[in-house]
Amino acid sequence: xxxxxxxxxxxxxxxxxxxxxxxxxxxxxxxxxxxxxxxxxxxxxxxxxxxxxxxxxxxxxxxxxxxxxxxxxxxxxxxxxxxxxxxxxxxxxxxxxxxxxxxxxxxxxxxxxxxxxxxxxxxxxxxxxxxxxxxxxxxxxxxxxxxxxxxxxxxxxxxxxxxxxxxxxxxxxxxxxxxxxxxxxxxxxxxxxxxxxxxxxxxxxxxxxxxxxxxxxxxxxxxxxxxxxxxxxxxxxxxxxxxxxxxxxxxxxxxxxxxxxxxxxxxxxxxxxxxxxxxxxxxxxxxxxxxxxxxxxxxxxxxxxxxxx
Amino acid sequence: xxxxxxxxxxxxxxxxxxxxxxxxxxxxxxxxxxxxxxxxxxxxxxxxxxxxxxxxxxxxxxxxxxxxxxxxxxxxxxxxxxxxxxxxxxxxxxxxxxxxxxxxxxxxxxxxxxxxxxxxxxxxxxxxxxxxxxxxxxxxxxxxxxxxxxxxxxxxxxxxxxxxxxxxxxxxxxxxxxxxxxxxxxxxxxxxxxxxxxxxxxxxxxxxxxxxxxxxxxxxxxxxxxxxxxxxxxxxxxxxxxxxxxxxxxxxxxxxxxxxxxxxxxxxxxxxxxxxxxxxxxxxxxxxxxxxxxxxxxxxxxxxxxxxxxxxxxxxxxxxxxxxxxxxxxxxxxxxxxxxxxxxxxxxxxxxxxxxxxxxxxxxxxxxxxxxxxxxxxxx
Numbered sequence: 066x067x068x069x070x071x072x073x074x075x076x077x078x079x080x081x082x083x084x085x086x087x088x089x090x091x092x093x094x095x096x097x098x099x100x101x102x103x104x105x106x107x108x109x110x111x112x113x114x115x116x117x118x119x120x121x122x123x124x125x126x127x128x129x130x131x132x133x134x135x136x137x138x139x140x141x142x143x144x145x146x147x148x149x150x151x152x153x154x155x156x157x158x159x160x161x162x163x164x165x166x167x168x169x170x171x172x173x174x175x176x177x178x179x180x181x182x183x184x185x186x187x188x189x190x191x192x193x194x195x196x197x198x199x200x201x202x203x204x205x206x207x208x209x210x211x212x213x214x215x216x217x218x219x220x221x222x223x224x225x226x227x228x229x230x231x232x233x234x235x236x237x238x239x240x241x242x243x244x245x246x247x248x249x250x251x252x253x254x255x256x257x258x259x260x261x262x263x264x265x266x267x268x269x270x271x272x273x274x275x276x277x278x279x280x281x282x283x284x285x286x287x288x289x290x291x292x293x294x295x296x297x298x299x300x301x302x303x304x305x306x307x308x309x310x311x312x313x314x315x316x317x318x319x320x321x322x323x324x325x326x327x328x329x330x331x332x333x334x335x336x337x338x339x340x341x342x343x344x345x346x347x348x349x350x351x352x353x354x355x356x357x358x359x360x361x362x363x364x365x366x367x368x369x370x371x372x373x374x
Numbered sequence: 375x376x377x378x379x380x381x382x383x384x385x386x387x388x389x390x391x392x393x394x395x396x397x398x399x400x401x402x403x404x405x406x407x408x409x410x411x412x413x414x415x416x417x418x419x420x421x422x423x424x425x426x427x428x429x430x431x432x433x434x435x436x437x438x439x440x441x442x443x444x445x446x447x448x449x450x451x452x453x454x455x456x457x458x459x460x461x462x463x464x465x466x467x468x469x470x471x472x473x474x475x476x477x478x479x480x481x482x483x484x485x486x487x488x489x490x491x492x493x494x495x496x497x498x499x500x501x502x503x504x505x506x507x508x509x510x511x512x513x514x515x516x517x518x519x520x521x522x523x524x525x526x527x528x529x530x531x532x533x534x535x536x537x538x539x540x541x542x543x544x545x546x547x548x549x550x551x552x553x554x555x556x557x558x559x560x561x562x563x564x565x566x567x568x569x570x571x572x573x574x575x576x577x578x579x580x581x582x583x584x585x586x587x588x589x590x591x592x593x594x595x596x597x598x599x600x601x602x603x604x605x606x607x608x609x610x611x612x613x614x615x616x617x618x619x620x621x622x623x624x625x626x627x628x629x630x631x632x633x634x635x636x637x638x639x640x641x642x643x644x645x646x647x648x649x650x651x652x653x654x655x656x657x658x659x660x661x662x663x664x665x666x667x668x669x670x671x672x673x674x675x676x677x678x679x680x681x682x683x684x685x686x687x688x689x690x691x692x693x694x695x696x697x698x699x700x701x702x703x704x705x706x707x708x709x710x711x712x713x714x715x716x717x718x719x720x721x722x723x724x725x726x727x728x729x730x731x732x733x734x735x736x737x738x739x740x741x742x743x744x745x746x747x748x749x750x751x752x753x754x
């Protein structure tokens with residue numbers, strides 16, 4: 066009986082020891098792996114802010130990109146309504162940019178990509194601004210024409226001209242009135258360029274060294290009386306730079322960006338089939354070849370080169 | 375060496391004049407030393423030295439090149455012994471710098487006291503301070519016969535017009551200078567340069583900025599600034615502009631409207647970077663309106679590198695980038711909005727629907743008077 070009691074006690078002790086060992090092993094195991102887990106988390110956390118910043122930059126660029134794309138879409142809805150050829154080219158350029166930006170933003174990789182994306186987004190925004198400016202000038206031109214039409218209609222009504230003109234017709238007339246400017250391309254003839262000295266009454270052609278001013282002349286053809294746009298004269302000196310003078314020179318928009326003109330002839334100064342003259346008084350007149358370009362609505366319509374001796 | 379002399383020395387060392395060593399300052403390649411003139415102007419805020427180069431066509435075209443433009447703040451109009459000595463020191467220092475640094479002979483250095491000082495001295499019965507300053511200056515530079523002209527408001531406006539506007543546009547151009555505290559200008563009536571119609575507004579870039587800042591009520595956002603600025607401009611400034619423009623009769627008498635002053639220089643620089651090397655640039659009301667819009671909504675796109683990205687000529691590109699950075703150091707976004715808003719309000723008064731006027735921004739207006747003063751003095 067006593068022996069049985071000892072056996073039971075021994076068995077219980079061994080069982081308790083085994084359970085304790087198992088529990089210790091489990092505790093040790095879990096402690097060991099929890100620390101490793103924490104170390105991994107700490108390691109991850111150490112590289113976290115950079116990743117978080119990158120994500121934040123990417124998100125914010127994505128936001129700017131989305132807004133820009135939204136504006137482009139609105140502008141191209143307008144473009145579709147106005148159906149202009151120029152907008153197709155702009156659309157293709159912007160689509161290409163959009164694709165490049167989307168690719169760069171999608172890539173989770175380097176900072177270089179983010180920088181490149183930012184630059185491309187800025188470029189895209191600039192293009193959108195230019196597009197908006199283009200449309201707002203078309204809109205204001207349309208408004209002016211609409212007002213003119215309304216005035217003409219009012220005059221017609223006052224003169225008891227029969228037949229009411231509906232607003233639908235008015236829009237059609239407005240569209241018609243813009244058509245001639247779009248289709249007719251003016252041409253130029255009789256281009257001349259001289260280096261001269263002397264006052265207005267005794268001007269004579271001379272060498273570059275003795276010249277006080279440059280005088281040019283040309284004649285415009287195919288210029289409808291309704292044409293309300295300016296002619297820009299770009300004079301390139303022998304080193305390729307544009308001749309600029311204060312008060313006469315400025316810049317204008319072309320499909321390839323802004324360009325500097327030497328002098329501008331306003332629409333009201335232009336009379337077709339008659340020689341149009343201009344005078345430039347640059348600080349220096351150089352020996353060599355000068356090139357005169359005539360621009361109208363962003364396109365070259367005439368060109369002449371002349372060597373000054 | 376006293377404090378103002380040190381100040382003048384400091385300015386010239388840092389502006390590259392090498393006054394201390396009497397070394398000649400190098401000039402841009404196209405500038406000839408014998409075409410240089412200097413004007414030193416004692417103004418209300420300080421003494422200013424402008425060095426210009428007058429080309430062969432200067433008289434007929436109004437073309438001159440601003441070579442250097444430096445100033446020393448002295449506050450002469452406080453009429454205290456300290457401000458007197460500071461002004462005298464600055465005047466003498468700048469004079470010697472022009473004489474030795476740029477090798478400009480004394481006969482081509484002109485010294486004047488501006489209308490602001492004259493007006494304030496008369497108001498406070500301190501005109502003898504101007505005489506004392508002139509006498510002390512003659513003694514300091516050892517030139518007993520040196521002329522120090524005292525110029526009044528009309529003469530200053532007249533000289534600026536003659537200096538800035540070329541002869542061919544002289545009698546159909548209204549010149550308006552938008553300053554920090556006020557706006558002034560005028561045009562020649564009846565084809566006569568001695569008959570100037572003056573134009574005055576009590577608003578300038580800084581006064582508009584201050585009035586707007588008073589209304590923002592803790593909300594520093596650009597949106598709120600834009601809203602408050604619109605309210606300020608639509609109040610007293612607009613009333614005063616409409617009255618002054620109508621009273622001047624300028625609309626019917628002129629074809630050209632030229633704007634000078636800090637804000638005009640800034641707008642010209644940011645709006646037309648490709649014209650960085652031109653002192654005067656034409657603009658349209660529509661372009662100014664679009665620029666105003668961009669200032670508010672797309673200011674982040676107005677960095678030097680973005681604005682000059684289409685310029686192919688490297689030299690011009692660098693020049694434009696430097697000028698854009700200078701503008702952005704002088705004016706922040708809000709000050710630019712305030713100044714452009716004021717400019718837009720004034721230009722709006724001259725933007726006709728049928729009679730198309732031409733608008734110009736003048737970048738070097740602050741040195742305009744010297745070329746006229748030089749021409750006028752040489753003709754005498």
